[in-house]
Amino acid sequence: MASFDVMPEVQLYQPVELGDALNLADELGEDGWLLGGGQDTYGWLKDRAKSPRAMIDLNGIEALHGIRETDDGIEIGAATILRDIIRDKRINRDYSLLAQAANRVASPQIRNVGTLGGNLIQDTRCWYYRRGLDCYRAGGNICYAGGPEAMNREHAVFGASRCVAVSPSDTATALVALEATMVAASISGTRTISADDFFVGPDTHIEQMTSLEPGEILAAVRIPAKWAGQRFYFEKVADRDVWDFALVSIAAAMSMDDDTVADCRLVCGGVACTPHRLTNVERAARGQSLGEESAEALAPLASEGAKPLNYNHFKLPLMENLVRRAMRG
Amino acid sequence: MNPQLSRRRFIKAVIASSVAAASTSGVHNALAQDRSRGAVERLISLNVNGQTRRVDVAPHETLAHTLRYKLGLTGTKIGCNRGECGACTVIIDGITNYSCSTLTHSVRTRAVRTVEGLQAADGTLHPVQQAFIDELSPQCGFCTPGQVMSAVAFLEENASPTREEARQAMAGNLCRCGAYDHYLNGIMRASGQNS
Numbered sequence: 001m002a003s004f005d006v007m008p009e010v011q012l013y014q015p016v017e018l019g020d021a022l023n024l025a026d027e028l029g030e031d032g033w034l035l036g037g038g039q040d041t042y043g044w045l046k047d048r049a050k051s052p053r054a055m056i057d058l059n060g061i062e063a064l065h066g067i068r069e070t071d072d073g074i075e076i077g078a079a080t081i082l083r084d085i086i087r088d089k090r091i092n093r094d095y096s097l098l099a100q101a102a103n104r105v106a107s108p109q110i111r112n113v114g115t116l117g118g119n120l121i122q123d124t125r126c127w128y129y130r131r132g133l134d135c136y137r138a139g140g141n142i143c144y145a146g147g148p149e150a151m152n153r154e155h156a157v158f159g160a161s162r163c164v165a166v167s168p169s170d171t172a173t174a175l176v177a178l179e180a181t182m183v184a185a186s187i188s189g190t191r192t193i194s195a196d197d198f199f200v201g202p203d204t205h206i207e208q209m210t211s212l213e214p215g216e217i218l219a220a221v222r223i224p225a226k227w228a229g230q231r232f233y234f235e236k237v238a239d240r241d242v243w244d245f246a247l248v249s250i251a252a253a254m255s256m257d258d259d260t261v262a263d264c265r266l267v268c269g270g271v272a273c274t275p276h277r278l279t280n281v282e283r284a285a286r287g288q289s290l291g292e293e294s295a296e297a298l299a300p301l302a303s304e305g306a307k308p309l310n311y312n313h314f315k316l317p318l319m320e321n322l323v324r325r326a327m328r329g
Numbered sequence: 330m331n332p333q334l335s336r337r338r339f340i341k342a343v344i345a346s347s348v349a350a351a352s353t354s355g356v357h358n359a360l361a362q363d364r365s366r367g368a369v370e371r372l373i374s375l376n377v378n379g380q381t382r383r384v385d386v387a388p389h390e391t392l393a394h395t396l397r398y399k400l401g402l403t404g405t406k407i408g409c410n411r412g413e414c415g416a417c418t419v420i421i422d423g424i425t426n427y428s429c430s431t432l433t434h435s436v437r438t439r440a441v442r443t444v445e446g447l448q449a450a451d452g453t454l455h456p457v458q459q460a461f462i463d464e465l466s467p468q469c470g471f472c473t474p475g476q477v478m479s480a481v482a483f484l485e486e487n488a489s490p491t492r493e494e495a496r497q498a499m500a501g502n503l504c505r506c507g508a509y510d511h512y513l514n515g516i517m518r519a520s521g522q523n524s
Contacts, residue, residue, distance in 0.1 A: 005410040012388035012434055015367035024366060035432075039412055042391070042430050046410070055389075057435060060367070083424070107501030108479075110412060112424045113431065242500040243413060 008045055011054035018063045018185060018219070024056050026187045026215040032056055034217060036079060036118030039110050044123070049132030059115075064219060067091065073225040075183075078117030078218045082171075085116060095223055097232035097251055101174035104236045107243050117218045120172050120182075120198075121210055124165035124273070125245050126155065136162045136206050145309075152309040154247065157316065158272040163202035164309060166270050167209065170236060172199060173251035173269040176277065178227050184212055185219040192222070199274035209273070227253045227265075233326040236269070237318055246270035248315050250322040259289040266326065268302070268319055278302050281323055290329025299324040369434045376439065377402065378446025384433075392428035392436060393417045396443060404444040404474050408503075415502030418475035419443050425482045425501070444474040447481065457481050460519035461512065468506035476502050480516050489520050 010033075015021040025032050033052035035041055036059070044050040058064055064079035067088050074090065082102045085091055092099050105111055105119055123130075126137070126145055134140035145152045146164045155164040172195075180195040193211055200211050212218060233252040238244035249269035255262045264285050266278040281301045288294040302323040303316040364370070375382050377400060384399050393410070396402040396419070405428055408416035412430035419428045420442040447455035454462070457480045467473040476499065483490065483498040490498070495516045496509075504512065517523065 006394070007389040007391060009387070010389045012369050012432065013363070013367040014369055014434065020366040038432065039430055043411055045389075055432075057367075057432070059435065107415070108498060109415065109418060109425050109427050109501040113426055 005046055007042065008048060008051065010045065010052060012057060013054060014057045014060050016060045016062070018061050018217075021056055021058060021061060021217060022185060022187045022215075024054075025217055028052075028054055028056070029214055034058060034121075036115035036121075037081070037110070037113040038118075039106065039114050040118060040122040043130070047130075047132060049130065058117075058217065064117075070222065073223045073228065075220050075222045076116055077220050078120075079115045082111040082114045082116065082119060086111065094225075094228035095178060097177060097227075097234055097253060098171060098174045098223070100232070100234040101170045101236075101249075101251060104234075104249075105170050110243075116171060116221060119169050120175070120221070121212065121218060122168055123209060125168045126163075126165035127151075129165060136202070137165060139207060148310055150309070151311065153311040153314075154245070154270070155309055155312055156272050157303075157306040157308045157312055157319075158276050159201045159203070159274065160272075160307065161201065161203035161206070163206050163273065165202075165273055167199060167272065167274050168245045168270075169275075170246060170249060170269060173249055173267045173275045174234065175221060175223070176275040177232075177251040177253040177265045177267045178223050179265065181222040181224070182218060183220040183222065184216045186213070186216045190219065195275075196277070201273040227255070230255045235322055235325060237322070248318040248322060250319075250326055251275075252326045254285075254290075256290075261285045261288055261290065266302075266323065268322070271306075271315055271319060278319075278323065280304055285327065288327075290327055292328060295324045295327040295329075298327050373434065373437050375400075375433070375436065375441065377441045378443060379440075386433045388432075388434060390433045392419065392426075392431040392433045392441070395433040396428060396441075402443050402445050406471055406474055408471065408475075413503075414472070414475075415479065416472050416475045418478045418502060420478055420482045423482065423485065425479050427501075442478070442481075444477055447477065455481060457484065457515070457519045461515040464511055464515040464518055466508060466511040466515040468504070468508040468511070472502060472504045472506075476504065476512050480512070480519065484516065484520055489522060490516070492517060 013024050031053035033055045035055045035057045058079050065077045068075045085102045086099050128144035129135050129137050136143050145155050156166050176195045182193045182198045184191050231254040236246045236249035238246050246269045252266045254264040264282050266281050268276045281298050299320040302319040369388050371385050393407050396405045406416040408414035410429045412427040417429040418425050422439045479502050
C-alpha cells in the first residue's frame with residue numbers, strides 16, 4: 001500500500017452561505033467532504049485512504065462562527081477555532097472544562113486552525129483503519145486490531161462490537177460531561193441531538209463515529225447553564241504531551257451541596273468508540289463528600305465491566321486512578 | 330491577436346477551458362453556477378511578506394507547496410508534510426499555522442509571513458534570528474525556519490515570557506537534534522531576558 005505526501009486532485013468549494021454549503025453537501029453526498037481546520041482531512045487524502053471528489057470548506061461561513069449567549073447557557077458555532085475557545089473569557093469562567101480539554105488538543109499550531117466541530121467529528125485513529133485497510137469500519141468484514149496478535153494498546157476496553165476503535169476527541173468528553181446539545185443542519189432544516197446520542201458506537205453504526213447523516217452539517221454546539229461555574233476536573237494521559245491522542249482522559253462536572261456531591265457526570269475518553277460515561281461511579285458518588293476516602297471507594301467502579309484486549313489492560317488502572325484524582329477534592 | 334484579449338484574460342480562459350474539459354464527472358461542469366456557490370478560481374493573489382503575488386494555484390494545493398515551488402520561497406521547509414513536525418510553520422494573520430496542512434486557497438484574503446520576510450530592508454536580521462545565532466540554537470538547522478516563525482509570533486504576543494510559557498508556545502515544533510533548550514535560550518535572549 002503506497003503512501004504519498006502530496007495532495008491528490010480534488011475540487012474545492014468555499015461557500016460563504018450556509019445554504020450553499022448544505023446544497024453542496026446534499027448534491028455531492030458521499031463524494032463531498034466537509035472541511036473544517038483540515039487537520040484530520042489531509043492525512044486521509046494524502047494517503048489516498050479516502051477519495052472524496054470535492055471538499056466543502058466551511059470556514060468562510062459567518063453563521064458557523066462565534067460564541068453566543070443563549071437563554072440557557074451558550075452556543076458555539078461549529079467552525080469556531082479551538083484557539084478562540086481556549087481564550088474566551090466566558091468559557092473560562094463558566095465552562096472551564098471545555099477550555100481545558102480544548103487546550104490539550106494536538107499542538108499549538110493545530111489548535112490555531114482546528115475547529116470545535118472538526119475536533120468532535122474527527123475519525124478514529126485506529127491505524128489499521130487509517131492505513132486504508134478493508135476493515136469493518138471501512139466496509140469490509142474483518143477487524144485487524146481485535147486479534148490476539150494485533151497492536152491494540154490504544155484500542156477500546158468498552159463497547160467494542162466487531163470494531164475496537166476509540167473516540168479520539170478531547171472536547172467530546174468535556175461536552176458530554178456538560179450535557180451539550182448538537183445542532184445539525186441540512187437542506188430540510190435543523191435538528192438537535194444530545195451529546196450522549198450524537199456519538200455512536202460500532203453496534204449502532206460501524207462506519208460512523210457520529211449520528212450525523214450524509215448531507216448534514218454540524219452547525220453549532222449548545223451548552224446548558226446547568227453546569228455553569230460548577231466544579232470541574234479534566235485530565236488527559238497520553239504518551240506525549242503534544243500532538244498525541246489520549247490513552248485515557250477524564251472529564252468530570254460536579255455540582256456540590258456544601259461538601260457533598262449533589263450531581264455529577266464523569267466521562268472517559270480513549271476507552272470506547274464514544275465518550276464513555278462512568279454511570280456507576282456517578283451513581284455512587286452522589287451524596288458522597290470529596291476526599292481520599294470516597295476516591296478510594298469510587299475508583300474501582302470505573303473499570304467495572306471492561307473487556308480489555310491483549311495489550312490495553314493498562315487502561316483499567318489508568319481509568320481508576322483518574323477517577324481517584326477527580327474525586328479527591 | 331485581438332488587443333482586447335489581454336494576456337491575463339487569455340490565461341484565465343485557457344485554464345477555465347482545461348478545467349471544464351477535465352471534469353467529465355458531472356460534479357463541476359456547470360462552472361458559472363459553481364462559482365457563485367464557492368468553487369475556486371485558479372489564478373489568485375496572495376499577500377506574502379507584504380507583497381502581492383499573482384499565482385496559479387490548484388484547488389487542493391497546500392500553502393507549503395505554493396510557497397516553495399510556485400513562489401520560490403524555499404526557506405519554509407517541508408518535514409513530515411503531515412502537520413506533525415512544525416518545520417513548515419508560517420505566520421498567517423499573526424497566528425502560526427502548519428503550511429503543509431493549510432490549503433493555499435484558504436489564505437487568499439490573509440497576510441502570510443515566511444522566514445524570508447523577517448529581516449529588515451538593509452539585511453539586518455530579526456531579533457529572534459540574531460538571538461538564535463548568538464545562542465547557537467540550531468544544530469542541523471532543518472527545523473529552524475519553523476522554530477523562528479513560532480518564536481516570532483509568540484514574542485509578538487508576549488514580549489517578556491517565562492521560560493515555561495515559551496516552552497508551551499514552542500511545543501508544536503519538533504527538533505530531531507534535540508536542541509530545544511538552545512532554542513529556549515534564544516527566545517529568552519530575544520526577549521531581552523537572561524537565558
